[in-house]
Amino acid sequence: MAVARWIANNVFREPASLIGLIALTGLLLQKKSASDVVTGTVKTILGFMIIQGGSTLIGNSLGAFGPIWQEVFGMTGSAEVGGMSTNSFLGEYGGAVTLIMTFGFLVNVLLARITKFKYIYLTGHMMFWVSFVYAGIVVQVFGQGVSQMWMIISGAVLLGAYWTLQPAYLQKYVKSFTGKDNFAVGHTFSTGAWLGAILGKHFGNKENDTEDLKMPEGFGFLKDSNVVIVLVMGLMYGLGALLAGPEFVGEYSGNKNHIVFGILKGFRFGAGIAVVLHGVKLLIGEIVPAFRGISQKLVPNSKPALDVPVTYAYAPAATIIGFAASFVTMVIIMVIMGATGFYVFVPPMIGVFFHAAGAGVFGNETGGVKGAIIAGVVVGAIITFGQAIFIKYIIPDTVTEFILWGGDTDMFVFGSILKWIMSLFA
Numbered sequence: 204m205a206v207a208r209w210i211a212n213n214v215f216r217e218p219a220s221l222i223g224l225i226a227l228t229g230l231l232l233q234k235k236s237a238s239d240v241v242t243g244t245v246k247t248i249l250g251f252m253i254i255q256g257g258s259t260l261i262g263n264s265l266g267a268f269g270p271i272w273q274e275v276f277g278m279t280g281s282a283e284v285g286g287m288s289t290n291s292f293l294g295e296y297g298g299a300v301t302l303i304m305t306f307g308f309l310v311n312v313l314l315a316r317i318t319k320f321k322y323i324y325l326t327g328h329m330m331f332w333v334s335f336v337y338a339g340i341v342v343q344v345f346g347q348g349v350s351q352m353w354m355i356i357s358g359a360v361l362l363g364a365y366w367t368l369q370p371a372y373l374q375k376y377v378k379s380f381t382g383k384d385n386f387a388v389g390h391t392f393s394t395g396a397w398l399g400a401i402l403g404k405h406f407g408n409k410e411n412d413t414e415d416l417k418m419p420e421g422f423g424f425l426k427d428s429n430v431v432i433v434l435v436m437g438l439m440y441g442l443g444a445l446l447a448g449p450e451f452v453g454e455y456s457g458n459k460n461h462i463v464f465g466i467l468k469g470f471r472f473g474a475g476i477a478v479v480l481h482g483v484k485l486l487i488g489e490i491v492p493a494f495r496g497i498s499q500k501l502v503p504n505s506k507p508a509l510d511v512p513v514t515y516a517y518a519p520a521a522t523i524i525g526f527a528a529s530f531v532t533m534v535i536i537m538v539i540m541g542a543t544g545f546y547v548f549v550p551p552m553i554g555v556f557f558h559a560a561g562a563g564v565f566g567n568e569t570g571g572v573k574g575a576i577i578a579g580v581v582v583g584a585i586i587t588f589g590q591a592i593f594i595k596y597i598i599p600d601t602v603t604e605f606i607l608w609g610g611d612t613d614m615f616v617f618g619s620i621l622k623w624i625m626s627l628f629a
Contacts, residue, residue: 204302211301215308218327218510219255223248225325225497225507226489232496247489253482254512260475262553264436264468267455269550271443271465272530274451276538286600296338299351303334303358310363312502321505322374323497324366324389329510333362333391336614337621339602344625365617369393370508373565376400380517380568385491389508391613392558395585399525399566399578406577407570413520413563416572428519432476435523437469439530476519479512487513511561518564521575525563526556528579529586536587546591551608558582558612582612589615597622 214220226247230240286292293300308330315321324330337358341349370387373396378384388396414428444452444465456464490507498505515522533555537548559582566578590610594603597619606614 207305208298208301211305215304215327216301216331218325219248219251221325221327222251222486222490225323226493228501229493229496229498232500233493243489243493246485247493250482250484250486250489253485254479254510255482257475257478257480257482258512258557260478261472261556262475264471264475265552265556267452267468268440268443269552270455271440271447271452272534273537273550274447275443276534277541286598286603289602289605292339292342292602292605293335295347296342296351296354299354299358300331300334300338302355303337303362304330306355306359307334307362307366310359311366314363314367315505316502318367320367320371321498321502322367322370322387322389322508323502323505324370324508326389326508326510329389329391330362330366332609332611333365333614334358335605336598336602336618337362339598339605340618340622340625343598343601344622344629361621366508369613370506372397376565376568377514380514380564385506386487386494386513387506387508388511388514388561390511390557390561391611392511392561392582393613394616395558395562395578395582395612396565398581399562399574400569402577402581403566403568403570403574405570407566407572407574409569409571409574411571411573412518413524413567413572413575414518416520429473429477431520432523433469433473435469435527436472437466439527440465440468440472476515476522480516480519483513483516511557514561514564518567518575521563521567522560523563524572524575525559525561525566525579525582528563528576529555529559529583530579532580532583533587536584540587540591546595548587548590549607551586551590551610554609554611555582555586558586585612585615586610589619592619 214224223244227240227244230243235243308324311324315323338354341354341358366389370389373393374387376396377388441462444461447461449461452461452464486509490509494507533548533550540546540548559579562578562582563575566574566576568574570577589612590606593606593610593615598606
């Protein structure tokens with residue numbers, strides 16, 4: 204158990220360590236030279252850390268985005284949360300959470316070896332999030348006296364199965380927009396992406412791809428996805444800052460003019476996307492060849508399931524369209540919720556972007572521009588209603604604080620189903 208906890212804390216909760224370990228193992232199994240092993244392992248970790256750096260830049264640029272627009276629509280305030288804080292819950296059940304991750308990963312590897320679903324889930328931080336919420340649901344249903352051994356065993360089996368199957372039902376779309384079948388996507392955005400792809404196919408037009416939009420001669424600069432992302436985010440941020448006013452925005456902008464602050468945030472967001480795309484190129488270029496050793500020796504024909512940013516490079520314009528559609532959807536639902544007094548929604552903008560952007564790529568693949576918009580709407584609706592339902596009805600006494608900033612589409616959909624099933628046995 205001590206060894207399992209050490210592995211969980213130093214490998215699974217540090218995804219760069221997990222990715223590097225997988226690359227090292229794959230290269231050694233292929234009997235590569237010492238030079239190739241060192242180069243492949245280091246560049247794999249470096250690629251992942253570049254993605255992390257870009258993601259941090261995106262997250263930092265979104266820090267004031269939600270509060271500014273909440274102020275614009277008069278939706279200031281925070282949801283009423285009860286239960287245990289994130290730290291206090293981990294203090295009591297953190298050991299169980301880390302062991303669920305460790306043994307769940309082993310279940311994933313076993314299932315990938317003995318079934319036709321050949322996907323090994325490598326998004327370590329999402330493994331932690333899902334394990335954490337699973338523990339919260341178990342404690343909510345069965346009480347704080349629940350057997351942690353039972354929690355660990357059941358969590359390892361259920362989540363190991365989820366980590367095996369989740370990449371599988373998205374894979375046909377991944378193959379379609381990448382043109383290859385050498386990696387999968389492992390992330391809790393899958394419900395929004397899958398629904399977005401399904402609805403995009405029925406209500407969109409695949410021929411009207413977001414990356415092939417016809418631009419007037421004087422707007423040729425809009426063919427560059429980096430320019431589009433900066434302009435859109437700069438406009439959304441700048442407009443929000445203008446409407447919220449200098450007094451409110453000053454809490455975030457310091458001595459900068461509030462409109463200039465908003466525009467610069469748009470540029471930082473675009474810079475974060477550019478960094479992520481560079482890291483994705485480096486990571487895939489190294490992890491796919493390295494993983495051949497595992498797919499040939501340990502788990503035949505297996506594929507690595509990687510974090511959602513690996514999808515962005517295949518349709519950068521779709522990412523911002525998906526995010527914009529998701530944000531507009533959330534605003535509309537927020538206003539309705541506020542008017543009815545049902546719930547005060549707290550926008551988790553960082554999670555919303557990563558989910559809606561990835562879903563936009565999937566929606567675009569089946570339905571073009573309309574598909575990307577539909578996917579964003581789906582993500583916005585699931586996260587807005589999901590946060591309200593989860594905090595009010597699913598886990599009101601355990602990890603509600605975490606849900607305010609860490610909730611996502613798969614947690615809200617599958618977590619609600621899981622709570623209902625568990626309640627039958629409570």
